[in-house]
Amino acid sequence: MRKYISHIMTGMLLLSGTACSDFLDKEYDATLTVDKVFNNETLSRQFLSNIYASLPDGLAPFTDAQFLDASRDCMTDNATSYWGLHYYTKIATDSYTAKDHPLLGQWNVNFAGIRKCNTFLKNLKAEVVGNSDLDGDDNHLYDRYCNEAILLRAIFHFDLVCWFGDMLIVAEDENGEPIIFDKDDYGVMNQPRKPAADVLQWVADQCDLVKDELPFRYSDESVNWGRVNGATAYALKSRALLYKASKLNNPEGKTAWWKEAADAAVDFMTRNTQQSIPYALYASDAADNAYYTGSVANPVNNNEIILSRSLWWTNRIEQVFLPVGFTGSFSGTGRTNPTQNFVDCFEMANGKRIDEGGSRYDEDNPYANRDPRLDQIVFHQGSVWGNENDNESRQVDVRTVGGADYAASLGGTCTGYYVKKFVNNISCQNPINYPHSWTIFRYSEILLNAAEAYCEMNELAKAEGYVNEIRQRVGMPDYDGYDQTELRKRIRNERRIELSFEDHRMFDLRRWRAYDGVTAENELNKPRYEQLLNLYGVEVSGTLPEPVYTYGPARAAQNGGQIETRVFNVPKNYYFPIPDADVKMAPALGQNPGWSVESSSNN
Numbered sequence: 115m116r117k118y119i120s121h122i123m124t125g126m127l128l129l130s131g132t133a134c135s136d137f138l139d140k141e142y143d144a145t146l147t148v149d150k151v152f153n154n155e156t157l158s159r160q161f162l163s164n165i166y167a168s169l170p171d172g173l174a175p176f177t178d179a180q181f182l183d184a185s186r187d188c189m190t191d192n193a194t195s196y197w198g199l200h201y202y203t204k205i206a207t208d209s210y211t212a213k214d215h216p217l218l219g220q221w222n223v224n225f226a227g228i229r230k231c232n233t234f235l236k237n238l239k240a241e242v243v244g245n246s247d248l249d250g251d252d253n254h255l256y257d258r259y260c261n262e263a264i265l266l267r268a269i270f271h272f273d274l275v276c277w278f279g280d281m282l283i284v285a286e287d288e289n290g291e292p293i294i295f296d297k298d299d300y301g302v303m304n305q306p307r308k309p310a311a312d313v314l315q316w317v318a319d320q321c322d323l324v325k326d327e328l329p330f331r332y333s334d335e336s337v338n339w340g341r342v343n344g345a346t347a348y349a350l351k352s353r354a355l356l357y358k359a360s361k362l363n364n365p366e367g368k369t370a371w372w373k374e375a376a377d378a379a380v381d382f383m384t385r386n387t388q389q390s391i392p393y394a395l396y397a398s399d400a401a402d403n404a405y406y407t408g409s410v411a412n413p414v415n416n417n418e419i420i421l422s423r424s425l426w427w428t429n430r431i432e433q434v435f436l437p438v439g440f441t442g443s444f445s446g447t448g449r450t451n452p453t454q455n456f457v458d459c460f461e462m463a464n465g466k467r468i469d470e471g472g473s474r475y476d477e478d479n480p481y482a483n484r485d486p487r488l489d490q491i492v493f494h495q496g497s498v499w500g501n502e503n504d505n506e507s508r509q510v511d512v513r514t515v516g517g518a519d520y521a522a523s524l525g526g527t528c529t530g531y532y533v534k535k536f537v538n539n540i541s542c543q544n545p546i547n548y549p550h551s552w553t554i555f556r557y558s559e560i561l562l563n564a565a566e567a568y569c570e571m572n573e574l575a576k577a578e579g580y581v582n583e584i585r586q587r588v589g590m591p592d593y594d595g596y597d598q599t600e601l602r603k604r605i606r607n608e609r610r611i612e613l614s615f616e617d618h619r620m621f622d623l624r625r626w627r628a629y630d631g632v633t634a635e636n637e638l639n640k641p642r643y644e645q646l647l648n649l650y651g652v653e654v655s656g657t658l659p660e661p662v663y664t665y666g667p668a669r670a671a672q673n674g675g676q677i678e679t680r681v682f683n684v685p686k687n688y689y690f691p692i693p694d695a696d697v698k699m700a701p702a703l704g705q706n707p708g709w710s711v712e713s714s715s716n717n
Contacts, residue, residue, distance in 0.1 A: 158242055166341075168223050170423070182201060186617050187619050194451050194649050196448070196525055221696070228270045231266055243259060250334070251329060258328060265328070265346060269554075276621050278691075300696075310363050345420050345421075353555070372571050373567070376567035393557040418557045421553075423553075434447060439510075441542055444543075454642055454665060455645055457494070458650075460484050460488040461485050463485065478663060481494055486589060487612075491614055493519075511658060515655065558612050564577075574597075634681075647681070648667065650665065687708075689706045
């Protein structure tokens, strides 16, 4: 057991790299024995806090400037990476095997998290941490700690299903004892994985165990912020059942599964209304900037966020996304480039698609009269940006000749666009740090989950009601009177925009089986916003007052030619591979379709 604590805990502390709330920021001494830890109240608490280091974190890759400092949406139609060494490009062209795939860390991290949870559940002692009737957040502390660990364990199982599909359930044995084995205990690991739908149902059932036992919201969130709560359990259940009902896991289209997903989302909202301070869509005085403001607001004070990762005071996020022309003692590297596919998916302000009759879209003035979220998510030609206090405010200029923001030595744009979401208006002359945190669950997703589930049940008025709440925040017209097919497209597009660059798009496209029957050739007749494999951008010429826009394939940063065409092999690329070494040592796990070393070498 001491071997486990030393090996796993040390690794997870190194992976975390961020600071948490008062509850979560205590360092854990990974060299201690189990008896030493769980006979001490403080060490028991610190062991639990360390489990949080295994939670999903989309900001952690940004610390790797060579291979990972771009959004993981670069593996989707939403964006591409300017930096040729980034792993995302080769993943999006299916160029790795189960032996050399660089993004299989979730396999190790989640199993490490599961083992930590089970170690905690097996060894925590009520007489050490206390379990008294108390007012406030520390009521029945032992019970609450156990419920936190159960919920964290469910999150880790859910994440494994997202990346790898069918999965082991590592919970309790037939005697009710938590199962503790190392991922490389292959004698125990060597067993068939359970169907993904069954694991997702198990995750939902685990949420039911704890969702009303944990406080829905902590009374002192300044201290407890970042910890899972009852709202997290309701939110995880909603997402797990939505994924279970989706085509990837529900090929027969069972309506009952969609009803379960709808009920779970509504259950969250019902419970939420009972709170003195309920979760809600972030709002600001200016409706045309509320979405952006919510993306940069201090997460601790944002009532839209249900669960976020550790709070990180940094300007690394600004550096990673900021256009390259904003320089000084601090300079943007802007390697995440939103595609024209993504930009085109934003409706006009009147609610019509850009290619829809009556939209009044103008290719020569493409950013006028659009969904306000376009200007809040994307830097484009003419966007006004820069810190006014240091006289840095100016228009973003991505013209291929003379444009300050087109390209630099360490970054640039392949598409004519950069990411604005998450970016504070930093001074490049006098940079400071800002609070950033990776959002795992937020309230807008609950509304989108309900809208999608009700649409699939053909209860269209209810579906429209939920998605319209999101549209109303930014002043977009309500959806009204669409048939099921059209409303499904609209809700999926709304989800694409609202949850962009938050690690949803990749999993959404897969659970919808959106790539079935799609090739780069046969999608060319579709609008750019519907194409998944051909990526587009805009080249800007002319003058700053009178830019000229030329639309076409995104260019390659290396040689200026056309960017690579994406590849998606079905069913292979619906999941990542199980690490080949683990499959060799535990063959009963099985490999995901198309990923065996033999088949991948012939692909």
